[in-house]
Amino acid sequence: MDDRPVIVVGGGPTGLTAALELAYHGVPSIVLEAGRQRGDGSRAIALHRTALLVWERLGCAEPMLEQGTVWLTRRTFFREREVHTLLMPEPSAGELPTFVNLPQYRTEDCLLRRLRATSSIDLHWEHRVVGVVQTDSGVTVEAQTPDGTVRVSGSYLLACDGARSSVRKLLALRFPGTTYPDRFLIADIRTDLPLPPEPRFFFDHPTNPRSTVLIHPQPDGVWRIDWQLGHSASVADECAPDALRRRIRGLIGELPYELVWLSDYQFHQRQLARLRHGRVFFLGDAAHLVAPFGARGLNSAIHDVENLGWKLAWAIQGRAPESLLDTYQQERWPAQRHDQRVTNATMRFMAPRTRAQRLRRGMILRLSTVSKAARRRVNSGRMSQPFTYRSSPILVRGDGWRERWPNAPRPGARVPDVACRIVAELPVRDAPVTWLRRLIGGGFLALYFAADDADALRFAAGVRAERHPGWVAVRPVLPEAPRVCGVLPAIWDHIGAIGKGFAAEPGALFLVRPDGHLAARRRRARPADVARLVAVAAGNSPTTADGG
Incomplete structure (x- = not known):
């Protein structure tokens, strides 16, 4: 080492x-x-x-x-009319x-x-x-x-x-790459806005015509405001006290406020x-x-x-x-x-560079007030999502890769975070409810969906016989509370969330990498699969194309 x-x-x-x-x-x-x-x-x-x-x-x-x-809603407006609402799920206890x-x-x-x-x-x-x-x-x-x-x-x-x-x-x-010519002004202000804590994005706001305004909530009564200035604006002029005060007053009226931070930027x-x-x-x-x-x-x-x-x-x-x-x-x-x-x-929608792009944006925004189809084309920013890796030599192809496996995470995708219970000792009394993400990190995690205790015991014995590497934790996922010590520690899918999240039936195996992305999946796994799949996913063996 x-x-x-x-x-x-x-x-x-x-x-x-x-x-x-x-x-x-x-x-x-x-x-x-x-x-x-x-x-x-x-x-x-x-x-x-x-x-x-x-x-x-x-x-x-x-x-x-x-x-x-925490915010659960993001609203987009054309002028002062709401044209799109993005809703986030309310997190349950323990969920991020x-x-x-x-x-x-x-x-x-x-x-x-x-x-x-x-x-x-x-x-x-x-x-x-x-x-x-x-x-x-x-x-x-x-x-x-x-x-x-x-x-x-x-x-x-x-x-x-x-x-x-x-x-x-x-x-x-x-x-x-490219640097966009438009400049943007940011002000963090502390004020008591009578608004819920959620981002609001405006196209063609009356106080910033033909441009955009974004308002973001922050802790302790602070709000961030981003104004699109355009490429010909003078940042020095816009930051002058009177000009900045007019901009802020145009959004919050006569509410008292404190300027916390001021900056400007260009997009790259x-x-x-x-x-x-x-x-x-x-x-x-x-x-x-x-x-x-x-x-x-x-x-x-x-x-x-x-x-x-x-x-x-x-x-x-x-x-x-x-x-x-x-x-x-x-x-x-x-x-x-x-x-x-x-x-x-x-950026092509927010800061169109050509006459055709400007005409398209204007048409979509005007139609968005009356047309659902147009509202779907209003682009104020597609929110961040985890990426699914597709072309990587350490993603194991084979069983379940090309065939249809509806609703199951594919190799390279981030695995779902679902609630479960960890059973470390018997009898099962107060097995703690946790989230799958808390089992991921140090090494590989192999989830074997067992039909019952006997199936879990058989698979565990087979894995031990294969002498799998020590940096993979093999955990049976059981539909019922385990009754024999030999399967422990085990994951009890007490509300069926893991089975649903992985679209898994008994016999399935999912190998999760330390970064939470799926390395491999098998619909009908054998104990020998664990060591072989870990070897490929850790770069120690050539990728195989078959399922066996």
């Missing part, structure tokens, strides 16, 4: 999460951040459930959920909400508190990376600090240093051609930039982290070959390209 630390460049949410993810898997790291900790500004605000479950596993999500604003709004500096504070309690992470502020040298066996960076220049060496380097990535520039990598749509360069990996904004409408920026960055984290740890610890790391490119690059396509379509 290589016990050298991994170098993480960047101390924002992506870099801090990467360091915590590595620590979770037993790998030390050194985090180098060019600046100091920030303490203001909403920035990346909308946290998706799939990012929250990563932070929950890392011990950070509880304060985020306590401080954040679909979206939580939390200012980025508070997210970072939650991560930092956890990081400071983690002995295997060494964080350095004011360390600006100015040189990168890599060999076949490691990476050395040179950083400028208030006390002079220092050199730091490690096994690998994770570039999490944002849109202006110094690592990307030092490696002289092109960052192809850019993506690296390759996410891995030797021992250097790019994650988050250092690798891909998307417009924020749809909340695909930070959430996608956390998906980058969870995809690479376990693979890097397993390669360093000798559980998997170094070639497993190539699947980061094969899985995350298509996911990032998908986000590019989705947000490009949004």
Whole structure:
């Protein structure tokens, strides 16, 4: 095992999460951040459930959920008429909400508190990376600090240093894509708006004609307002006290308010051609930039982290070959390209560049007030969703891959998070209700849907005889409470949620990766399948095409 630390460049949410993810898997790291900790500004605000479950596993999500604003409805308006409503399901007890709004500096504070309690992470502020040298066996960076220049060496380097990535520039990598000419103004204001805590998006609002306005709720009575200014606007003029006051008063009337933070930005749509360069990996904004409408920026960055984290740890610890790391490119690059396509379509609608695009948008918006079909074409941002990996050598093809398996998650998809009971001892009295996500993380999880205790015992004995690797937990899923100790620990599908979520019948097997994506599925599994499927999913064996 290589016990050298991994170098993480960047101390924002992506870099801090990467360091915590590595620590979770037993790998030390050194985090180098060019600046100091920030303490203001909403920035990346909308946290998706799939990012929250990563932070929950890392011990950070509880304060985020306590401080954040959960919203269940997102409304889109043309002028002042509502034309589309996106409804989120009400989370039940123990279930994570679909979206939580939390200012980025508070997210970072939650991560930092956890990081400071983690002995295997060494964080350095004011360390600006100015040189990168890599060999076949490691990476050395040179950083400028208030006390002079220092050199730091490690096994690998994770570039999490944002849109202006110094690592990307030092490696002289092109960052192809587009910068949209329109500028946007953001103001965080504290005021007592008589509105429910839900985002509201306006096309052609009376106070911002032919442009957009987005209002987002935040904790502690703070609201974020984004105004589209257009490409010819003077940001300095728009930020002048009188001009800004007119904009704010146009939305909130004469309510008293406090300006908390003010900024402006342009949208960029850019993506690296390759996410891995030797021992250097790019994650988050250092690798891909998307417009924020749809909340695909930070959430996608956390998906980058969870995809690479376990693979890097397993390669360093000798559980998997170094070639497993190539699947980061094969899985995350298509996911990032998908986000590019989705947000490009949004930006063509929000900020049309051609006369044809402007005419199309105007027609759709006018028709949306009377036509359901037109309302479906109003694009104020398609909200972030987990990506299904499709073309990856560590997804096991075969049984159930091409044939129809209605409602079952396919290999590469994130598995559903459903309620269940964990039975660790008999007799069954108060077996705790938990959620499937809490069983996922350290290694592979093999879910075998048993008909009864006897079936579970037979399968478990067969798996033990095959001497499966120790980094997979095989858990029987039983429709009734178990009655024999030999099947424990077991998952009791007490309300049928797991069987429904996986569309599984007795005999089915689902292999879940440490990042919560499905590696393989079998409708009629044999005990020998477990070790073979884990070997393929960990990159230790060529992908097979048959089901046996």
